[in-house]
Amino acid sequence: MARKPLMAGNWKMNNTIAEAVVLTQEIANRLKRAWPDKADVVICPPFVDLKPARTVLEFDKTEVAVGAQDVYWEASGAYTGEISVPMLKEIGCEYCIVGHSERRTLFGETNEDVNRKVAALIAGGIAPIVCVGESLAVRDEGTTLEYVCAQVRAAFAGIEAADAAHAVVAYEPIWAIGTGRTATPEQAEEVCAAIRAELARLFGDEAAEGMRILYGGSMNPGNVEALLAQPDIDGGLVGGASLKAESFIQLVEACVR
Numbered sequence: 001m002a003r004k005p006l007m008a009g010n011w012k013m014n015n016t017i018a019e020a021v022v023l024t025q026e027i028a029n030r031l032k033r034a035w036p037d038k039a040d041v042v043i044c045p046p047f048v049d050l051k052p053a054r055t056v057l058e059f060d061k062t063e064v065a066v067g068a069q070d071v072y073w074e075a076s077g078a079y080t081g082e083i084s085v086p087m088l089k090e091i092g093c094e095y096c097i098v099g100h101s102e103r104r105t106l107f108g109e110t111n112e113d114v115n116r117k118v119a120a121l122i123a124g125g126i127a128p129i130v131c132v133g134e135s136l137a138v139r140d141e142g143t144t145l146e147y148v149c150a151q152v153r154a155a156f157a158g159i160e161a162a163d164a165a166h167a168v169v170a171y172e173p174i175w176a177i178g179t180g181r182t183a184t185p186e187q188a189e190e191v192c193a194a195i196r197a198e199l200a201r202l203f204g205d206e207a208a209e210g211m212r213i214l215y216g217g218s219m220n221p222g223n224v225e226a227l228l229a230q231p232d233i234d235g236g237l238v239g240g241a242s243l244k245a246e247s248f249i250q251l252v253e254a255c256v257r
C-alpha cells in the first residue's frame with residue numbers, strides 16, 4: 001500500500017508569536033507556489049503560536065497543517081498549566097506530538113502517560129505522532145529493537161486497529177536528536193521495519209501497512225533522501241532544520257521526488 005509521506009516540523013520551544021508568523025508566512029509562500037500534493041506537511045509550534053500560525057495558513061489557503069507538541073488527556077478541569085484535546089481541536093490542530101524523548105527525560109513522562117494521551121487524541125480526532133527511540137546506552141547494550149517495540153506496545157495499549165489507522169509513529173534515537181549525528185539509513189530502517197512488524201502484531205498487516213512511520217534525529221537536506229529511500233521510512237520529524245523555511249522546504253521537496 002502506498003503511504004503518503006509526511007514531513008513534520010517540531011519547533012520545540014522556539015519562536016515568539018511575531019517570529020512564528022514570519023516563519024509560517026515564508027513556508028506558506030514557498031509551498032503555495034508549488035504545493036506538493038503527494039505529501040502532507042505539518043508544523044508544530046509552541047502552544048501560543050498555534051492560533052497565529054493557523055490563521056496565516058488559512059489566510060494563505062495552503063494545506064500545511066498545524067500540530068501541537070504535547071497535550072493532557074483530560075478534557076477540562078483543575079490541571080494548572082495543561083492544554084486539552086478539545087482546545088487543540090478548536091484551533092484546528094490535526095496532529096499532536098506525544099512522548100517526545102525530551103518530555104520523557106526532562107519532564108518525567110511515562111509510557112502510561114503517553115498511552116493516555118494517544119487515547120485522548122484518537123478519541124478527539126487528532127492524529128498522534130507517537131515518538132519512540134532508544135538512548136545510546138540501550139543501543140550499546142544491543143537491545144534497541146526490544147526497547148523500541150515495548151514503547152510502541154505501551155503507547156497503543158487498548159487501542160483498536162480502526163482507531164490506530166491515522167496515528168503516526170516517529171522513530172527518534174535519542175543520541176541523534178540535535179546532535180548532528182544521524183542514524184545511518186540502514187540503522188533507521190532496521191528499527192522502523194521492526195516498528196511496522198510490531199504494529200502488524202498489534203493491529204494486523206493491513207493496518208500496519210497503512211500507518212506512517214517517520215524518522216527523526218538530525219534530519220537535514222543532506223541526508224533526507226537516503227533516509228526517505230528506505231521502505232519503512234515515510235517522512236520525517238524534524239527539529240533544527242524546521243526552523244528555517246529554506247531547509248524545511250528542501251525536506252518537503254525531498255518527500256515528493
Ligand code: PGA
Pocket residue numbers: 010172176177178179216217218219237238239240241
Ligand atoms: P533534530 O530534532 O532534528 O533537531 O535532531 C528532532 C526532534 O527532536 O524531533
